[in-house]
Amino acid sequence: MEKHDLIVIGMGPAGMAVTAMAANMGLDVLAIEKHKVGGECLNYGCIPSKALLKSGEANQITKNLKEFGIKLSGKTEVENPLEIVRAKIGEISGNKTMKAFKRAKLIVDQGAAEFIDKKVIKVAGKKYSADKIFIATGTEPLIPPIPGLKDVSRLTNLNIFAQKDIPESLTIIGGGAIGSEMAQAFSHLGTKVNIFQIDDHLVPSGDKEAGKVLEEKFKKEGIGVYNNIKINKVEEKNNKILTTTELGVFKADKILVATGRKAILEPLKLDNAGINYNKTGIEINNQLETNIKGVYAVGDCNGKALLSHAAMHQGMLALMNAINPTPIKKFHYNDYLVPWSVFTKPEIAQAGITEKEAKEKGMNYQIVKEEYANYGRAIADGKTEGFVKVITNNKGKIFGATIVGEQASELIHEWVLAIQHDISMFDLMMTQHSFPTISLMNKRVAEKWMMNKTNSGWIPKLAKKLI
Numbered sequence: 001m002e003k004h005d006l007i008v009i010g011m012g013p014a015g016m017a018v019t020a021m022a023a024n025m026g027l028d029v030l031a032i033e034k035h036k037v038g039g040e041c042l043n044y045g046c047i048p049s050k051a052l053l054k055s056g057e058a059n060q061i062t063k064n065l066k067e068f069g070i071k072l073s074g075k076t077e078v079e080n081p082l083e084i085v086r087a088k089i090g091e092i093s094g095n096k097t098m099k100a101f102k103r104a105k106l107i108v109d110q111g112a113a114e115f116i117d118k119k120v121i122k123v124a125g126k127k128y129s130a131d132k133i134f135i136a137t138g139t140e141p142l143i144p145p146i147p148g149l150k151d152v153s154r155l156t157n158l159n160i161f162a163q164k165d166i167p168e169s170l171t172i173i174g175g176g177a178i179g180s181e182m183a184q185a186f187s188h189l190g191t192k193v194n195i196f197q198i199d200d201h202l203v204p205s206g207d208k209e210a211g212k213v214l215e216e217k218f219k220k221e222g223i224g225v226y227n228n229i230k231i232n233k234v235e236e237k238n239n240k241i242l243t244t245t246e247l248g249v250f251k252a253d254k255i256l257v258a259t260g261r262k263a264i265l266e267p268l269k270l271d272n273a274g275i276n277y278n279k280t281g282i283e284i285n286n287q288l289e290t291n292i293k294g295v296y297a298v299g300d301c302n303g304k305a306l307l308s309h310a311a312m313h314q315g316m317l318a319l320m321n322a323i324n325p326t327p328i329k330k331f332h333y334n335d336y337l338v339p340w341s342v343f344t345k346p347e348i349a350q351a352g353i354t355e356k357e358a359k360e361k362g363m364n365y366q367i368v369k370e371e372y373a374n375y376g377r378a379i380a381d382g383k384t385e386g387f388v389k390v391i392t393n394n395k396g397k398i399f400g401a402t403i404v405g406e407q408a409s410e411l412i413h414e415w416v417l418a419i420q421h422d423i424s425m426f427d428l429m430m431t432q433h434s435f436p437t438i439s440l441m442n443k444r445v446a447e448k449w450m451m452n453k454t455n456s457g458w459i460p461k462l463a464k465k466l467i
């Protein structure tokens with residue numbers, strides 16, 4: 001039986017991080033991928049969705065050139081954005097990605113790996129062993145038990161980017177990250193989109209006010225948003241999808257299901273190794289190790305974060321834990337903040353806790369909020385929707401930040417840094433930001449916090465005396 005220093009199962013962001021780092025350190029790594037290197041993120045997730053959003057944005061800008069004082073003579077036509085998306089995936093998955101794994105042994109597209117016992121894996125009829133095994137097998141779309149849904153030809157993120165054409169109309173079940181991004185991408189490319197969801201605002205894992213700003217924008221753009229709605233059944237008739245809800249029947253060419261994820265565990269035969277798992281994924285401790293010593297579960301398969309950057313970060317931490325023989329100084333995944341961003345226009349981004357969570361925890365907190373509409377650069381750019389909202393306290397300690405607006409996904413990292421490294425509102429206020437960047441919105445919030453302090457209590461009285 002072939003023996004390696006470590007075996008990695010699954011080559012999405014989590015498995016790629018472990019493989020690239022371990023091989024770079026000179027370890028003998030075997031990486032097994034049942035399908036395509038790059039996993040969900042590169043092939044069916046983050047990258048194609050952002051590429052399609054970009055095509056949509058380009059089309060949307062041409063439709064609104066008047067806003068910039070420009071007239072377009074003639075008209076633009078949506079030709080082949082999905083082909084462009086696929087070409088971009090091809091470009092990334094070629095040499096650009098593969099060169100990181102030159103020093104590892106890869107087994108790709110030869111079937112799913114399965115556990116024979118705690119240290120032995122089988123793939124394509126051959127057995128391999130290692131003392132350290134990293135499971136990084138991700139998730140797949142969860143299809144809810146809506147009557148008829150399993151019987152209609154439906155889209156998920158796995159086949160939506162493989163379509164030939166942009167559909168004329170699209171029903172989307174789910175208003176989370178996938179549902180919202182895909183709704184706007186297709187709508188900007190000319191599709192009539194309706195979103196149906198059981199939650200009461202878009203991107204329900206985040207701040208309600210931010211979700212409502214996005215909903216308002218979606219409605220202006222002609223996207224139907226139906227919150228708190230129960231879908232009674234879905235049928236396919238004459239090549240159309242009929243979605244029956246309490247508000248009536250909605251007809252569309254296609255239906256996209258984006259209602260969350262479930263871990264892909266069965267093919268791994270985890271019971272052969274005695275590895276514990278539950279409905280949300282493989283069970284881990286805070287060092288990302290399963291109940292079996294030397295076997296780690298990283299990325300979406302453990303159900304902790306479902307985000308690419310978190311998957312890569314977990315891969316890195318688990319590898320560092322695996323090569324560190326001392327029980328102290330281990331890295332704990334939950335010591336690190338996990339920000340997230342949804343790449344609609346306006347974008348939504350979150351770091352730390354939301355206002356709702358602060359309320360539920362009974363914390364003593366203050367909300368400081370600055371609107372994009374009050375900032376000259378946002379007006380100059382015509383990007384006035386949204387706000388930066390910070391959950392802080394009288395001392396300026398920062399607990400969380402929600403941003404909805406232009407470049408929210410970039411602005412959020414200053415708040416991640418602040419929260420993780422205990423940088424205060426005062427520190428941010430005292431940090432110069434170049435004008436007129438959108439990042440200056442962050443400083444403006446910190447300034448507002450300071451202004452709130454200095455316009456009441458003893459400070460105005462003292463200032464009057466000292467002047």
Ligand SMILES: Cc1cc2nc3c(=O)[nH]c(=O)nc-3n(C[C@H](O)[C@H](O)[C@H](O)COP(=O)(O)OP(=O)(O)OC[C@H]3O[C@@H](n4cnc5c(N)ncnc54)[C@H](O)[C@@H]3O)c2cc1C
Binds near residue numbers: 036
């Ligand atoms: C449409 C969409 C958009 C997204 N956009 C973003 C975004 O903008 N930002 C973000 O942070 N996240 C985004 N995500 C989430 C992101 O894709 C995932 O969090 C990330 O891919 C998880 O990485 P992973 O390595 O854990 O798993 P995956 O990427 O799912 O990779 C797991 C790999 O394991 C392989 N595998 C499974 N079982 C076996 C087996 N038994 N043997 C061998 N191989 C196996 C699979 O084939 C797969 O390649 C998006 C997801 C979707 C669906």
Ligand SMILES: NC(=O)c1ccc[n+]([C@@H]2O[C@H](COP(=O)([O-])OP(=O)(O)OC[C@H]3O[C@@H](n4cnc5c(N)ncnc54)[C@H](O)[C@@H]3O)[C@@H](O)[C@H]2O)c1
Binds near residue numbers: 174175177
């Ligand atoms: N930009 C990003 O970071 C990004 C983008 C896409 C996906 N992702 C990741 O992918 C994961 C999955 O995304 P997602 O959008 O599928 O899930 P989600 O958990 O974000 O949202 C699920 C949505 O489905 C709806 N829903 C669930 N059951 C329903 C039912 N029976 N009828 C109607 N609506 C129903 C919910 O109301 C909600 O709107 C996310 O957790 C996210 O971490 C991230």
